[in-house]
Amino acid sequence: MSDRMSVLKTYKLFIGGAFPRSESGRSYPVNDHRGNFLANAAQASRKDVREAVTAARKAFPGWSGATAYNRGQVLYRVAELLEGRREQFIAEVAASEGVQAKRAQSIVDGAIDRWVWYAGWTDKLAMVFGSSNPVAGPYFNFTMPEPTGVAGVLAPQQSSLLGLVSVLAPVIATGSTAVVVSSLDRPLPAITLSEVLATSDVPGGVVNILTGRAAELGPWLASHADVNAIDLTGAPESMRADLERAAAGTVKRVLRAPSSEPDWTRAPDISRLKRYLEHKTVWHPVGV
Amino acid sequence: MTTWEYAPAPENRDIANLKPNYRMFVDGEFTEGTGEPLKTVNPATEEVLAEVSTASTSDVDRAVKAARRAHDRVWGKMPGAERAKYVYRIARMIAERARELAVLESLDNGKPIKESRDVDVPLASAHFFHHAGWADKLSYAGYGPDPRPVGVAGQVIPWNFPLLMAAWKIAPALACGNTVVLKPAETTPLTALVLAEIVQQADLPPGVVNILPGAGDVGAAVVEHPGVDKVAFTGSTDVGKIIQRAIAGTGKKLTLELGGKAANVVFDDAPLDQAVEGIVNGIFFNQGHVCCAGSRLLVQESVADELLEKLRARVSTLRVGDPLDKNTDVGAINSAEQLRKITDLVASGEAEGAERWTSACPLPDKGFFFAPTVFSGVSQAMRIAREEIFGPVLSVLTFRTPEEAVAKANNTPYGLSAGIWTDKGSRILWMAQKLRAGVVWANTFNRFDPTAPFGGYQESGFGREGGRVGLEAYLDV
Incomplete structure (x- = not known):
């Protein structure tokens, strides 16, 4: 056994590619499943939400305007980095979720594979969701999917990594940008993911991760006029109808959540991708 | 320069076959609504065209129950190929009665006859025709091998394209196996009720299509009825927000086609x-x-x-x-x-x-x-x-x-x-x-087609009408 004191990490928020503390100065203790202290996490505030939305909006033109091939490569690169941090994620998932090492391993592997699955979607979306439309007249007409914009994501409370990846990756695969509120009690894998994203080629602001209470931050995201969509997965069940009502103020796209958290190990489908896509139909005359 | 003045070229209003009274259409029958009757006015002359019975809350309830029965017992499980033929019939009958519908639309709405004749009515027929063919091809639409209908659709439409908006709402709903309760706009209920006649003549099973005239309160009752599985609304952004709030927490599927400032x-x-x-x-x-x-x-x-x-x-x-x-x-x-x-x-x-x-x-x-x-x-x-x-x-x-x-x-x-x-x-x-x-x-503007998805970004709403992606609004996916 070494005598050396280990260097503990300060866990922070991830906004616009930087790692600030909460402007509120608040933090809260994060414990493992047995109640042993792991770390202090920053407790994000309303103002942090606003900063994160501003960063996400600023990043949107560049990210949505990148070629699909480029977005695919950037996202695949994230999977490569996740693989490199595999051991750290396994330890954090095991500590956070209280699962055995073998189970934690399979969760992390699933999360990495899921990321790869979504990375591969970027340049297929327009083919699968777009169409050429045979209108009854001399017009060339096509429909293409486009990203919805800025999405507020209340990440799952239970599944700290696989669940998080399952709700985040489809947002950014479409070209939308995200403000994520992580699991309150299990935020460490989310913070580590933000470190991965910061060292990847994902531009700052495309993903912003806030640790803190979905119950506190959700209403600000749901009512924010510059947020286009909101995923209620990690919201307390008792608040979901209110959040949906608040979201109606600017006609947000709402991803409702089932009453209990889905089984994230099940194979994903295209439904989440679709929720972050708009369809644009373009007309042009032919022959005149 | 000689100016050649236009001579009057009025279309004959008798073609509209206007009746003094119109009744709501529920469970396959025209019946007197128990709401306060409304008088619909010709906006070009301010004369009363007809008296129209409106729905009360209990009529809405009856219509939703009829739609549920029709969905569960007949329409939802009917083979798509059979449903298709009903919807084709509607398309054809609209075309057959095109002139009558066009004149009636212009009387009730105030839009020029050349527009109702050349745009509204032909597009309404085309919308049914296009969607009819989807009814037995849904497994190819990209929603899985056997996409199911949502159930009962509550639909509220505006006064600017009364018949065409009814077609945009009803055609995809029926093709996908849903039944509908539709509320036309308060000021333009007539062509939707002639469409109800067509539905009857086409011999659709009772309850598959229900048309309930009335004002906003009837629309609210349709939207909020617990027996409605899917809500579709076209109208102002303000009302769209009210509807989105009203159904929050209910799990009802929603599509909104709202305002714009293009x-x-x-x-x-x-x-x-x-x-x-x-x-x-x-x-x-x-x-x-x-x-x-x-x-x-x-x-x-x-x-x-x-x-x-x-x-x-x-x-x-x-x-x-x-x-x-x-x-x-x-x-x-x-x-x-x-x-x-x-x-x-x-x-x-x-x-x-x-x-x-x-x-x-x-x-x-x-x-x-x-x-x-x-x-x-x-x-x-x-x-x-x-x-x-x-x-x-x-x-x-x-x-x-x-x-x-x-x-x-x-x-x-x-x-x-x-x-x-x-x-x-x-x-x-x-x-x-x-x-x-x-x-x-x-290099064009205001073109519409049943194969071309239509709908908004941001506060202009969500969901599409028309085309392959438009089917999603009426499928349980």
Whole structure:
């Protein structure tokens, strides 16, 4: 056994590619499943939400305007980095979720594979969701999917990594940008993911991760006029109808959540991708 | 120069087969509603056309239960190939009764007969025809091997395209195996009730289609009824938000097609005469009662004066008046209430300092009419540049660079449609990518087709109508 004191990490928020503390100065203790202290996490505030939305909006033109091939490569690169941090994620998932090492391993592997699955979607979306439309007249007409914009994501409370990846990756695969509120009690894998994203080629602001209470931050995201969509997965069940009502103020796209958290190990489908896509139909005359 | 005046060319109103009374259609039968009857008015003459019975809350309940029965026992499990034939029948019967429907639509709504005859009715028929063919091909639509219907659809539609909006709502719902309870607009219930006759003649099983006339309270009762699985609404953004709030927490599936404030962008290399025709079509088509109307004209500064001059000359020739006259270009404003709203917004434009030009065309003595109006010198902060006027009023702004055009075009919480006029192909495609709107018309405007998905970004709503992606609204996916 070494005598050396280990260097503990300060866990922070991830906004616009930087790692600030909460402007509120608040933090809260994060414990493992047995109640042993792991770390202090920053407790994000309303103002942090606003900063994160501003960063996400600023990043949107560049990210949505990148070629699909480029977005695919950037996202695949994230999977490569996740693989490199595999051991750290396994330890954090095991500590956070209280699962055995073998189970934690399979969760992390699933999360990495899921990321790869979504990375591969970027340049297929327009083919699968777009169409050429045979209108009854001399017009060339096509429909293409486009990203919805800025999405507020209340990440799952239970599944700290696989669940998080399952709700985040489809947002950014479409070209939308995200403000994520992580699991309150299990935020460490989310913070580590933000470190991965910061060292990847994902531009700052495309993903912003806030640790803190979905119950506190959700209403600000749901009512924010510059947020286009909101995923209620990690919201307390008792608040979901209110959040949906608040979201109606600017006609947000709402991803409702089932009453209990889905089984994230099940194979994903295209439904989440679709929720972050708009369809644009373009007309042009032919022959005149 | 000799001026050749138009001779009157009125369509015969008897063709509308107007009846003194219309009743609601529930469970396959026309029955007296227990709500307060409404009188529907011809907006071009202010005469009462007919008395229409309206639904009460208990009628809504009866209709939803009938729709549920029809869905569970018959329609939802009927083979798609059989459903298709019913929907084809409706398409054909609309075409057969096209002239009657067109005249009735113009009487009840005030839109010019050439428009109801050439646009509304043919497109309504086409919408049923297109969707009929989907009924037995849904497994190829990209929603899995056997996509199921949602169930009972509650649908609320506006007064600007009464029959066409009914078709946009009912056709995909039926093709996908849903049953419907539809509320037409308070001021334009008649053609939807003739459509109900067609549904009856086509021998659809009772309860598959229910049509309940009434005001907003009936719409609210339909939307909020716990037996409704899916809500579809076309109308104002304000009411759309109320509906989204009302169904929060219920799990009902929702699609909204709401308001707009479309930018119609004209570059200096556009063929100006062609652009003028498109601008006129964009804002004066259907008296400007169009959610996707090109109500904000953005003109490149170098051609603004020339374009405005051509535009005013062209707008001066628009004939405003009797909707049943085949030469009429702009008909009646649908209601006194809408006319008031238009008048108020126009007054705000003047008060805020925009320069008003209004066509000197003669207006009829009776009825609700508003002469085509063009505001120039409009700035982005003015109400007439931000709010949906829903009338024959165009706001003209200018820009210098394509980037500025994009920024101004996108400077709105709406996002339904947009137009681009330029001869440069690469600029069209660049603009089409940059404009945050669900429909982009390049070198054309206000074109619609059942195969072309239609719907908005942002506060113009969500979900699409038409095309393959439009089916999703009515499938349990």
